[in-house]
Amino acid sequence: MIFRRKSSELSSFETKSDSKSSGFQSISSIFKGNSDDPSLESVPEYAIESEHLIETEPAKPSPNKSVRLIQEIQKLPDKTIIPFVDYNEGQLLYPILSEIGQSSDNLSYLDGLVSDGILEKKIYEKLIVCPIHSDTFSSSVRLYCPKCHSMDVEKLNLFEHKKCGYITESSNFDFSDNEKSYCPSCKKPITNFEKEIRVPAMWYQCNDCSEKFDDAVVKLHCRKYEHDFDTNSGQFVSTFRYKLKNSEISVNSDTSEIKDEIQKLLVGFNFDSHLNYSIQGKSNNIHEIPIYGKNKTSGESILIFIKNQSHGIDQTDMNSILVPKLDIGPTHTLLITVSAITDGVEQLAKHYGIYIICEPDSSQIISAVEEFVSEWYSKNGDKK
Numbered sequence: 001m002i003f004r005r006k007s008s009e010l011s012s013f014e015t016k017s018d019s020k021s022s023g024f025q026s027i028s029s030i031f032k033g034n035s036d037d038p039s040l041e042s043v044p045e046y047a048i049e050s051e052h053l054i055e056t057e058p059a060k061p062s063p064n065k066s067v068r069l070i071q072e073i074q075k076l077p078d079k080t081i082i083p084f085v086d087y088n089e090g091q092l093l094y095p096i097l098s099e100i101g102q103s104s105d106n107l108s109y110l111d112g113l114v115s116d117g118i119l120e121k122k123i124y125e126k127l128i129v130c131p132i133h134s135d136t137f138s139s140s141v142r143l144y145c146p147k148c149h150s151m152d153v154e155k156l157n158l159f160e161h162k163k164c165g166y167i168t169e170s171s172n173f174d175f176s177d178n179e180k181s182y183c184p185s186c187k188k189p190i191t192n193f194e195k196e197i198r199v200p201a202m203w204y205q206c207n208d209c210s211e212k213f214d215d216a217v218v219k220l221h222c223r224k225y226e227h228d229f230d231t232n233s234g235q236f237v238s239t240f241r242y243k244l245k246n247s248e249i250s251v252n253s254d255t256s257e258i259k260d261e262i263q264k265l266l267v268g269f270n271f272d273s274h275l276n277y278s279i280q281g282k283s284n285n286i287h288e289i290p291i292y293g294k295n296k297t298s299g300e301s302i303l304i305f306i307k308n309q310s311h312g313i314d315q316t317d318m319n320s321i322l323v324p325k326l327d328i329g330p331t332h333t334l335l336i337t338v339s340a341i342t343d344g345v346e347q348l349a350k351h352y353g354i355y356i357i358c359e360p361d362s363s364q365i366i367s368a369v370e371e372f373v374s375e376w377y378s379k380n381g382d383k384k
């Protein structure tokens with residue numbers, strides 16, 4: 001494959017054109033900060049990733065950080081990041097993020113890599129949390145006496161000494177001395193609890209009202225705000241694990257070189273050009289475009305999408321291009337790929353005015369893009 005480079009050069013900030021909801025949210029939130037600063041609007045992507053801005057824009061995936069993260073994930077069991085729940089602080093953390101200089105609660109960074117096709121997101125567990133304070137995860141189980149509602153409830157067992165058949169409450173056996181325990185009835189030493197003692201029954205007893213009962217009242221306790229709630233009223237919070245999608249990485253992540261080349265090409269044609277550019281459509285939704293160009297003279301614009309799929313470009317890929325294309329309404333839309341095009345996609349592209357460049361290697365793609373743009377501007381040459 002032409003796009004494949006050494007893994008140390010892997011860049012992951014490439015195929016942001018997927019407008020899946022998870023990544024989409026994070027992308028728009030990432031760029032909210034940027035758009036407030038008009039001086040950044042016209043700065044190319046590589047300049048936006050200057051050091052000082054990385055500090056202030058923690059959610060922005062930068063290729064180097066993502067590569068380091070991928071390398072870290074490769075060392076993990078099952079190549080999967082699992083969450084760490086800080087029950088004291090009520091926080092969901094991914095400590096591995098701190099190793100690449102991200103805040104460990106920066107889920108949008110991970111979600112960004114999901115929309116890049118680098119990571120796969122799956123449910124890890126469902127936590128039961130307080131229905132009122134659902135952002136705190138610190139709940140614990142509490143048992144109450146059903147009669148007087150005291151918490152001073154004890155769990156009692158019956159113990160049977162198998163040798164002599166004596167059955168009594170567990171509290172009547174003294175196992176405080178591991179070496180020398182004796183049956184209260186036959187006074188024989190008990191050396192192996194597991195083998196010599198049977199537990200025929202278990203129940204609860206309230207130390208306040210002495211009530212004995214089989215089932216204690218179970219409540220969940222919101223530890224941070226110190227109140228109980230019913231187990232059935234609790235809310236579920238999903239936590240997620242992130243697994244490295246091996247197969248996709250080599251295909252999807254190595255497009256930075258070709259993007260840089262095309263950006264240079266557009267600049268040569270008198271375009272303002274940006275990589276991974278966030279642009280607001282007519283619907284006010286924000287779309288991230290892999291390569292965006294706007295002609296400085298004519299104001300005409302071009303969206304260029306890069307999609308490489310081992311299974312070939314299909315209708316789903318086209319749909320993810322169509323949405324931003326229709327919402328933004330550029331002068332031209334290009335899809336460039338080294339992958340095969342599946343049946344029906346070409347007609348769809350033609351119908352919606354999406355021009356497909358499908359070539360086996362990057363230099364051929366770049367010359368095809370060059371040809372496309374120069375043809376476009378030879379038709380209205382005065383505008384160049």
Ligand SMILES: [Zn+2]
Nearest residue numbers: 130133222225
């Ligand atoms: Zn609460």
Ligand SMILES: [Zn+2]
Nearest residue numbers: 145148206209
């Ligand atoms: Zn009681």
Ligand SMILES: [Zn+2]
Nearest residue numbers: 161164183186
């Ligand atoms: Zn005994």
